[in-house]
Amino acid sequence: MQDHTSLQRALRILQRMSTHDRVTIEELYQLFDGEVTKRSLQRLMKSIEGANIPLTVEVGAHGEHHWSLHRNFDFIPIVLEPDELLAAILLGQFRELFAGTRIGESLERVYDRLEQIAPVDSVEMIDAFLNLRDGFAFHEPGKVDLRPAGPALLELFRALLLQRVCNVTYNGKQYPIHPYSLLLHRGAIYAVVFQPRHKNWIYLSLTKVAQLEVTNDVFERDQSFSLSEFLKSNFGLWRAEPELIEMKFSRTIRTSIEGRLWHSSQKILETVDGDIVLSMNVGVTEELIAWILRWGTYVQVLGPESLRKTLKERLHEMLSRYN
Numbered sequence: 001m002q003d004h005t006s007l008q009r010a011l012r013i014l015q016r017m018s019t020h021d022r023v024t025i026e027e028l029y030q031l032f033d034g035e036v037t038k039r040s041l042q043r044l045m046k047s048i049e050g051a052n053i054p055l056t057v058e059v060g061a062h063g064e065h066h067w068s069l070h071r072n073f074d075f076i077p078i079v080l081e082p083d084e085l086l087a088a089i090l091l092g093q094f095r096e097l098f099a100g101t102r103i104g105e106s107l108e109r110v111y112d113r114l115e116q117i118a119p120v121d122s123v124e125m126i127d128a129f130l131n132l133r134d135g136f137a138f139h140e141p142g143k144v145d146l147r148p149a150g151p152a153l154l155e156l157f158r159a160l161l162l163q164r165v166c167n168v169t170y171n172g173k174q175y176p177i178h179p180y181s182l183l184l185h186r187g188a189i190y191a192v193v194f195q196p197r198h199k200n201w202i203y204l205s206l207t208k209v210a211q212l213e214v215t216n217d218v219f220e221r222d223q224s225f226s227l228s229e230f231l232k233s234n235f236g237l238w239r240a241e242p243e244l245i246e247m248k249f250s251r252t253i254r255t256s257i258e259g260r261l262w263h264s265s266q267k268i269l270e271t272v273d274g275d276i277v278l279s280m281n282v283g284v285t286e287e288l289i290a291w292i293l294r295w296g297t298y299v300q301v302l303g304p305e306s307l308r309k310t311l312k313e314r315l316h317e318m319l320s321r322y323n
Contacts, residue, residue, distance in 0.1 A: 028228065100147045163178075165218070166214050190205055190237065238285030
């Protein structure tokens, strides 16, 4: 185990030197939070020099050594810390979501490399998590088939990073867009884009993008845009003027309501009979109406009256289909 620890320390030093020149023992001492003695670090540096790693050594003031790694030496394995490894493993469960797409293939390549750069004594744990499909799963009936969205997703992501104007063909229409954000919502991927012709913001479902052309034209990103602010009053994706919505849920299903963040503005109060009242400031959209109806007789909308009226009309319409 001591050899493994020394090897991991050496790799971490090389990783540091791949991004920093003129590294000193004092700098490495700080890198390891003072947990490795300076004498041990000096021995490690001599071992690295003796392993034919191409280093340049300069002697500075007071005989202090400065080590630099030759820039053409770029194969530096990265050792992951346990918390970083766990985060990567959990993220890896998205492989199922993107299976069969170019994104999924990229994730597979990433995790092939992960098995090579993880700490030596964690290999069995990695195999258990990454290869055990029953460990984690996405159970989502009716989930979106993302395979058609793969090419558009990669191109749009590139355009987003480079702030490139795109020409998109969507629902039979073609128009220019400025891509700002990507949004994963209920298993589907949407792009939040600005339409310069109409000066408005819209969502594009990537599975419905028929064609996407990334141009060489650069757009100036609106620095005031905030995705969190853009979604602030939304219960789902679609936007409407926010208003106070109050709903009483039966104590029978209160555990399905409590402990979840339905919206950032939500408040939950308990009634004397054990029911709960959920209130939140959101826009009334078809998404909200569908969500309320899913709870059946276990929910009663207390306000606003306009929403109660809409629900009554919707329920009468539903009932008429079965008469």
